[in-house]
Amino acid sequence: MGVMRDGTWHAVEPPSTGGAFERPETRFREVIAPGGRFPPEAGRYHLYVSLACPWAHRTLIFRVLKRLQGMIGVSVTHWLMADAGWNFAPGEGVVPDTVNGVQAMHELYRLADPRYSGRVTVPVLWDRVRRTIVNNESAEIIRILNSGFDGIGAAPGDWYPAALRPEIEAVNARVYATLNNGVYRAGFARSQAAYDAAVQPLFETLDWLEARLQTQPYLCGTRCTEADWRLFTTLIRFDSVYHTHFKCNRRRVVDYPALWDHTRSLYQVPGVAETVDLGHITRHYYGSHRQLNPFGILPIGPVLDLDRPGGRVPSLPPG
Numbered sequence: 001m002g003v004m005r006d007g008t009w010h011a012v013e014p015p016s017t018g019g020a021f022e023r024p025e026t027r028f029r030e031v032i033a034p035g036g037r038f039p040p041e042a043g044r045y046h047l048y049v050s051l052a053c054p055w056a057h058r059t060l061i062f063r064v065l066k067r068l069q070g071m072i073g074v075s076v077t078h079w080l081m082a083d084a085g086w087n088f089a090p091g092e093g094v095v096p097d098t099v100n101g102v103q104a105m106h107e108l109y110r111l112a113d114p115r116y117s118g119r120v121t122v123p124v125l126w127d128r129v130r131r132t133i134v135n136n137e138s139a140e141i142i143r144i145l146n147s148g149f150d151g152i153g154a155a156p157g158d159w160y161p162a163a164l165r166p167e168i169e170a171v172n173a174r175v176y177a178t179l180n181n182g183v184y185r186a187g188f189a190r191s192q193a194a195y196d197a198a199v200q201p202l203f204e205t206l207d208w209l210e211a212r213l214q215t216q217p218y219l220c221g222t223r224c225t226e227a228d229w230r231l232f233t234t235l236i237r238f239d240s241v242y243h244t245h246f247k248c249n250r251r252r253v254v255d256y257p258a259l260w261d262h263t264r265s266l267y268q269v270p271g272v273a274e275t276v277d278l279g280h281i282t283r284h285y286y287g288s289h290r291q292l293n294p295f296g297i298l299p300i301g302p303v304l305d306l307d308r309p310g311g312r313v314p315s316l317p318p319g
Protein backbone atom coordinates (compact mmCIF):
# COMPACT_ATOMS: atom_id res chain seq x y z
CA MET A 1 0.00 0.00 0.00
CA GLY A 2 1.51 3.27 -1.12
CA VAL A 3 0.87 6.87 -0.28
CA MET A 4 1.02 10.32 -1.94
CA ARG A 5 3.30 13.00 -0.50
CA ASP A 6 2.99 16.47 -2.00
CA GLY A 7 1.71 15.13 -5.31
CA THR A 8 4.27 12.32 -5.63
CA TRP A 9 3.41 8.65 -5.35
CA HIS A 10 5.48 6.52 -2.96
CA ALA A 11 4.99 2.74 -3.00
CA VAL A 12 5.73 2.44 0.72
CA GLU A 13 4.02 0.78 3.65
CA PRO A 14 2.81 3.54 6.01
CA PRO A 15 4.08 3.24 9.59
CA SER A 16 1.51 2.00 12.10
CA THR A 17 1.33 2.68 15.82
CA GLY A 18 1.04 0.03 18.53
CA GLY A 19 0.25 -2.79 16.13
CA ALA A 20 -3.27 -1.49 15.52
CA PHE A 21 -4.60 -0.74 12.05
CA GLU A 22 -5.88 2.85 11.63
CA ARG A 23 -8.01 4.09 8.73
CA PRO A 24 -7.33 7.78 8.02
CA GLU A 25 -10.01 10.38 7.22
CA THR A 26 -10.81 10.97 3.58
CA ARG A 27 -10.08 14.40 2.04
CA PHE A 28 -12.63 15.35 -0.62
CA ARG A 29 -16.02 15.88 1.00
CA GLU A 30 -18.25 17.96 -1.31
CA VAL A 31 -21.91 17.31 -2.09
CA ILE A 32 -24.01 17.40 -5.26
CA ALA A 33 -26.87 19.90 -4.93
CA PRO A 34 -28.81 22.28 -7.19
CA GLY A 35 -27.21 25.72 -7.27
CA GLY A 36 -23.99 24.51 -5.67
CA ARG A 37 -20.48 23.99 -7.05
CA PHE A 38 -21.55 20.51 -8.13
CA PRO A 39 -25.12 20.58 -9.46
CA PRO A 40 -26.92 17.35 -10.44
CA GLU A 41 -26.48 16.73 -14.18
CA ALA A 42 -26.77 13.55 -16.21
CA GLY A 43 -23.42 12.48 -17.67
CA ARG A 44 -21.36 14.92 -15.58
CA TYR A 45 -20.13 12.62 -12.80
CA HIS A 46 -18.07 9.43 -12.94
CA LEU A 47 -17.36 6.75 -10.35
CA TYR A 48 -13.98 5.09 -9.93
CA VAL A 49 -14.28 1.79 -8.09
CA SER A 50 -12.65 -1.50 -7.35
CA LEU A 51 -15.03 -4.47 -7.40
CA ALA A 52 -12.97 -5.94 -4.57
CA CYS A 53 -13.45 -3.02 -2.21
CA PRO A 54 -16.40 -3.11 0.21
CA TRP A 55 -16.52 0.70 0.46
CA ALA A 56 -16.62 1.15 -3.31
CA HIS A 57 -19.16 -1.65 -3.53
CA ARG A 58 -21.68 0.43 -1.57
CA THR A 59 -21.58 3.11 -4.22
CA LEU A 60 -22.08 0.64 -7.07
CA ILE A 61 -25.13 -0.75 -5.27
CA PHE A 62 -26.68 2.71 -4.82
CA ARG A 63 -26.04 3.49 -8.49
CA VAL A 64 -28.12 0.38 -9.31
CA LEU A 65 -30.85 0.97 -6.68
CA LYS A 66 -31.39 4.48 -7.98
CA ARG A 67 -31.02 3.33 -11.61
CA LEU A 68 -28.30 5.87 -12.30
CA GLN A 69 -26.32 3.67 -14.68
CA GLY A 70 -27.25 5.90 -17.64
CA MET A 71 -26.31 9.10 -15.78
CA ILE A 72 -23.10 8.13 -13.99
CA GLY A 73 -20.32 6.20 -15.71
CA VAL A 74 -17.96 3.78 -13.97
CA SER A 75 -14.29 2.81 -14.27
CA VAL A 76 -13.20 -0.43 -12.59
CA THR A 77 -9.63 -0.96 -11.39
CA HIS A 78 -7.59 -4.13 -11.64
CA TRP A 79 -8.11 -6.38 -8.61
CA LEU A 80 -4.42 -6.40 -7.66
CA MET A 81 -3.24 -3.47 -5.60
CA ALA A 82 0.54 -3.61 -5.98
CA ASP A 83 3.34 -1.02 -6.24
CA ALA A 84 1.28 1.39 -8.34
CA GLY A 85 -1.68 1.10 -5.97
CA TRP A 86 -5.09 0.84 -7.64
CA ASN A 87 -4.51 0.79 -11.39
CA PHE A 88 -6.08 -0.01 -14.75
CA ALA A 89 -3.76 -2.74 -16.05
CA PRO A 90 -5.72 -4.92 -18.49
CA GLY A 91 -7.58 -7.80 -16.86
CA GLU A 92 -10.92 -9.54 -16.71
CA GLY A 93 -13.61 -7.11 -15.58
CA VAL A 94 -11.31 -4.07 -15.65
CA VAL A 95 -12.99 -1.01 -17.19
CA PRO A 96 -10.31 1.51 -18.19
CA ASP A 97 -10.57 5.22 -17.49
CA THR A 98 -12.05 6.77 -20.63
CA VAL A 99 -12.71 10.09 -18.87
CA ASN A 100 -9.16 11.11 -17.91
CA GLY A 101 -7.10 8.27 -19.37
CA VAL A 102 -5.21 7.65 -16.13
CA GLN A 103 -3.35 4.36 -15.71
CA ALA A 104 -3.41 4.47 -11.91
CA MET A 105 -5.60 6.14 -9.31
CA HIS A 106 -2.73 8.22 -7.90
CA GLU A 107 -2.68 10.08 -11.23
CA LEU A 108 -6.35 10.98 -10.74
CA TYR A 109 -5.70 12.35 -7.25
CA ARG A 110 -2.86 14.44 -8.71
CA LEU A 111 -5.25 15.84 -11.35
CA ALA A 112 -7.62 16.86 -8.54
CA ASP A 113 -4.82 18.37 -6.45
CA PRO A 114 -1.24 18.57 -7.78
CA ARG A 115 0.02 18.82 -4.16
CA TYR A 116 -2.17 16.03 -2.79
CA SER A 117 -0.84 14.22 0.27
CA GLY A 118 -2.58 11.19 1.71
CA ARG A 119 -3.93 7.81 0.79
CA VAL A 120 -5.16 7.00 -2.69
CA THR A 121 -8.43 5.20 -2.09
CA VAL A 122 -11.50 4.05 -3.97
CA PRO A 123 -14.31 4.91 -4.40
CA VAL A 124 -13.92 8.32 -6.05
CA LEU A 125 -16.77 10.43 -7.41
CA TRP A 126 -15.32 12.59 -10.17
CA ASP A 127 -16.68 15.75 -11.80
CA ARG A 128 -15.94 15.88 -15.54
CA VAL A 129 -16.74 19.63 -15.73
CA ARG A 130 -14.56 20.96 -12.89
CA ARG A 131 -12.12 18.10 -13.43
CA THR A 132 -11.81 17.31 -9.77
CA ILE A 133 -12.89 14.87 -7.08
CA VAL A 134 -16.28 15.71 -5.61
CA ASN A 135 -16.08 13.15 -2.83
CA ASN A 136 -14.01 10.09 -1.92
CA GLU A 137 -15.90 9.00 1.19
CA SER A 138 -18.25 6.12 0.42
CA ALA A 139 -20.61 6.88 3.34
CA GLU A 140 -21.22 10.31 1.80
CA ILE A 141 -21.26 9.17 -1.84
CA ILE A 142 -24.13 6.75 -1.15
CA ARG A 143 -26.17 9.60 0.33
CA ILE A 144 -25.39 11.75 -2.69
CA LEU A 145 -26.64 8.93 -4.94
CA ASN A 146 -29.63 8.24 -2.65
CA SER A 147 -31.18 11.67 -3.18
CA GLY A 148 -28.88 14.00 -5.17
CA PHE A 149 -30.25 13.01 -8.58
CA ASP A 150 -33.94 12.67 -7.61
CA GLY A 151 -34.84 15.92 -9.35
CA ILE A 152 -33.40 14.79 -12.69
CA GLY A 153 -34.83 11.32 -13.09
CA ALA A 154 -33.26 8.95 -10.56
CA ALA A 155 -35.52 6.02 -9.63
CA PRO A 156 -37.77 6.55 -6.61
CA GLY A 157 -36.63 5.15 -3.30
CA ASP A 158 -35.06 6.56 -0.15
CA TRP A 159 -32.67 4.39 1.83
CA TYR A 160 -31.99 7.16 4.37
CA PRO A 161 -35.53 8.17 5.44
CA ALA A 162 -35.72 11.05 7.92
CA ALA A 163 -37.80 9.15 10.47
CA LEU A 164 -35.23 6.35 10.75
CA ARG A 165 -32.04 8.42 10.72
CA PRO A 166 -31.19 8.21 14.42
CA GLU A 167 -31.57 4.42 14.34
CA ILE A 168 -29.66 4.09 11.06
CA GLU A 169 -26.81 6.18 12.49
CA ALA A 170 -26.68 4.08 15.65
CA VAL A 171 -26.56 0.80 13.72
CA ASN A 172 -24.02 2.20 11.24
CA ALA A 173 -21.74 3.35 14.05
CA ARG A 174 -21.52 -0.09 15.61
CA VAL A 175 -21.37 -1.96 12.30
CA TYR A 176 -18.65 0.35 10.97
CA ALA A 177 -16.41 0.20 14.02
CA THR A 178 -16.64 -3.48 14.78
CA LEU A 179 -17.45 -5.08 11.44
CA ASN A 180 -16.88 -3.03 8.25
CA ASN A 181 -13.61 -1.74 9.65
CA GLY A 182 -13.37 -4.42 12.35
CA VAL A 183 -12.43 -7.12 9.84
CA TYR A 184 -9.48 -4.98 8.72
CA ARG A 185 -8.48 -4.28 12.31
CA ALA A 186 -8.42 -8.02 12.96
CA GLY A 187 -6.71 -8.90 9.68
CA PHE A 188 -4.03 -6.20 9.77
CA ALA A 189 -3.32 -6.49 13.49
CA ARG A 190 0.40 -6.77 14.25
CA SER A 191 0.01 -7.95 17.80
CA GLN A 192 -2.13 -10.54 19.57
CA ALA A 193 -3.61 -7.77 21.72
CA ALA A 194 -4.64 -5.73 18.67
CA TYR A 195 -6.18 -8.82 17.04
CA ASP A 196 -8.07 -9.77 20.23
CA ALA A 197 -9.35 -6.22 20.65
CA ALA A 198 -10.81 -6.34 17.14
CA VAL A 199 -12.12 -9.88 16.81
CA GLN A 200 -14.00 -10.09 20.10
CA PRO A 201 -16.37 -7.14 19.45
CA LEU A 202 -16.64 -8.27 15.82
CA PHE A 203 -18.36 -11.50 16.80
CA GLU A 204 -20.39 -9.78 19.52
CA THR A 205 -21.77 -7.54 16.78
CA LEU A 206 -22.54 -10.50 14.52
CA ASP A 207 -24.46 -12.13 17.41
CA TRP A 208 -26.31 -8.86 18.03
CA LEU A 209 -27.21 -8.50 14.35
CA GLU A 210 -28.36 -12.11 14.17
CA ALA A 211 -30.74 -11.55 17.11
CA ARG A 212 -32.05 -8.38 15.49
CA LEU A 213 -32.68 -10.03 12.14
CA GLN A 214 -34.48 -12.94 13.74
CA THR A 215 -37.31 -10.62 14.80
CA GLN A 216 -37.41 -8.12 11.92
CA PRO A 217 -36.57 -8.33 8.21
CA TYR A 218 -34.14 -5.40 8.09
CA LEU A 219 -31.73 -3.80 10.52
CA CYS A 220 -33.99 -0.85 11.25
CA GLY A 221 -37.34 -2.63 11.08
CA THR A 222 -39.56 -3.46 8.14
CA ARG A 223 -37.89 -1.09 5.73
CA CYS A 224 -34.61 -1.74 3.91
CA THR A 225 -32.21 1.14 4.57
CA GLU A 226 -28.60 2.12 3.91
CA ALA A 227 -27.69 0.32 7.15
CA ASP A 228 -28.57 -3.00 5.47
CA TRP A 229 -26.46 -2.22 2.41
CA ARG A 230 -23.49 -1.10 4.50
CA LEU A 231 -23.65 -4.42 6.31
CA PHE A 232 -24.16 -6.40 3.09
CA THR A 233 -20.86 -5.49 1.46
CA THR A 234 -18.97 -6.86 4.45
CA LEU A 235 -21.07 -10.01 4.83
CA ILE A 236 -20.83 -10.92 1.14
CA ARG A 237 -17.02 -10.99 1.51
CA PHE A 238 -16.95 -12.60 4.92
CA ASP A 239 -16.88 -16.36 4.30
CA SER A 240 -14.70 -16.14 1.19
CA VAL A 241 -12.14 -13.70 2.58
CA TYR A 242 -12.42 -12.33 6.10
CA HIS A 243 -13.03 -15.70 7.75
CA THR A 244 -9.76 -17.14 6.42
CA HIS A 245 -7.51 -14.32 5.23
CA PHE A 246 -8.27 -11.98 8.17
CA LYS A 247 -8.62 -14.80 10.75
CA CYS A 248 -12.23 -13.90 11.63
CA ASN A 249 -12.99 -17.56 12.03
CA ARG A 250 -15.09 -18.13 15.10
CA ARG A 251 -18.11 -18.56 12.83
CA ARG A 252 -19.04 -18.05 9.19
CA VAL A 253 -21.99 -16.02 7.92
CA VAL A 254 -23.64 -19.25 6.72
CA ASP A 255 -23.66 -20.37 10.37
CA TYR A 256 -26.01 -17.50 11.30
CA PRO A 257 -29.45 -18.36 9.83
CA ALA A 258 -30.88 -14.83 9.83
CA LEU A 259 -27.68 -13.07 8.68
CA TRP A 260 -27.24 -15.56 5.86
CA ASP A 261 -30.86 -15.15 4.82
CA HIS A 262 -30.47 -11.35 4.92
CA THR A 263 -27.31 -11.56 2.79
CA ARG A 264 -29.00 -13.73 0.15
CA SER A 265 -32.14 -11.59 0.14
CA LEU A 266 -30.15 -8.44 -0.57
CA TYR A 267 -27.97 -10.24 -3.12
CA GLN A 268 -31.16 -11.19 -4.97
CA VAL A 269 -32.46 -7.60 -5.26
CA PRO A 270 -32.54 -6.94 -9.03
CA GLY A 271 -29.21 -5.65 -10.30
CA VAL A 272 -27.26 -6.27 -7.10
CA ALA A 273 -25.78 -9.67 -8.02
CA GLU A 274 -24.10 -7.95 -10.99
CA THR A 275 -22.23 -5.68 -8.57
CA VAL A 276 -20.76 -8.70 -6.71
CA ASP A 277 -17.59 -10.09 -8.28
CA LEU A 278 -16.16 -12.79 -6.05
CA GLY A 279 -13.31 -13.27 -8.54
CA HIS A 280 -12.08 -9.70 -8.06
CA ILE A 281 -12.78 -9.93 -4.33
CA THR A 282 -10.79 -13.10 -3.65
CA ARG A 283 -7.96 -12.33 -6.08
CA HIS A 284 -7.57 -8.86 -4.58
CA TYR A 285 -7.29 -9.83 -0.92
CA TYR A 286 -5.30 -13.04 -1.25
CA GLY A 287 -3.07 -11.52 -3.96
CA SER A 288 -2.50 -7.98 -2.70
CA HIS A 289 -1.69 -8.53 0.98
CA ARG A 290 1.55 -10.45 0.63
CA GLN A 291 2.43 -9.72 4.26
CA LEU A 292 -0.53 -11.95 5.20
CA ASN A 293 -0.31 -14.44 2.33
CA PRO A 294 3.29 -14.37 1.04
CA PHE A 295 2.79 -16.75 -1.87
CA GLY A 296 -0.53 -15.29 -3.01
CA ILE A 297 -2.20 -18.69 -2.89
CA LEU A 298 -5.91 -18.51 -3.70
CA PRO A 299 -7.93 -20.94 -1.57
CA ILE A 300 -10.33 -23.39 -3.20
CA GLY A 301 -13.51 -22.48 -1.35
CA PRO A 302 -16.01 -21.93 -0.04
CA VAL A 303 -18.90 -22.65 -2.42
CA LEU A 304 -21.71 -20.24 -1.52
CA ASP A 305 -25.27 -20.88 -2.63
CA LEU A 306 -26.17 -17.21 -3.03
CA ASP A 307 -29.03 -18.03 -5.39
CA ARG A 308 -30.96 -20.06 -2.81
CA PRO A 309 -34.00 -17.86 -2.24
CA GLY A 310 -33.81 -15.50 0.72
CA GLY A 311 -36.88 -15.04 2.89
CA ARG A 312 -36.87 -11.27 3.13
CA VAL A 313 -38.94 -9.83 0.31
CA PRO A 314 -37.02 -6.84 -0.99
CA SER A 315 -39.16 -3.74 -1.20
CA LEU A 316 -38.23 -1.65 -4.22
CA PRO A 317 -38.75 1.21 -3.74
CA PRO A 318 -38.64 0.82 0.04
CA GLY A 319 -41.33 2.01 2.36
Ligand SMILES: N[C@@H](CCC(=O)N[C@@H](CS)C(=O)NCC(=O)O)C(=O)O
Nearest residue numbers: 001053055119120121122136137138
Ligand atom coordinates in the same frame (compact mmCIF):
# COMPACT_ATOMS: atom_id res chain seq x y z
N1 LIG B 1 -13.27 5.92 4.16
C1 LIG B 1 -13.09 5.47 2.83
C2 LIG B 1 -12.21 4.23 2.82
C3 LIG B 1 -11.99 3.68 1.44
C4 LIG B 1 -10.84 2.67 1.45
O1 LIG B 1 -10.11 2.53 2.44
N2 LIG B 1 -10.68 1.96 0.33
C5 LIG B 1 -9.59 1.00 0.23
C6 LIG B 1 -9.96 -0.18 -0.65
S1 LIG B 1 -10.96 -1.37 0.14
C7 LIG B 1 -8.42 1.65 -0.46
O2 LIG B 1 -8.58 2.24 -1.49
N3 LIG B 1 -7.23 1.50 0.13
C8 LIG B 1 -6.02 1.98 -0.44
C9 LIG B 1 -5.13 2.58 0.59
O3 LIG B 1 -5.56 2.80 1.72
O4 LIG B 1 -3.98 2.85 0.24
C10 LIG B 1 -14.44 5.19 2.20
O5 LIG B 1 -15.28 4.54 2.86
O6 LIG B 1 -14.67 5.60 1.07
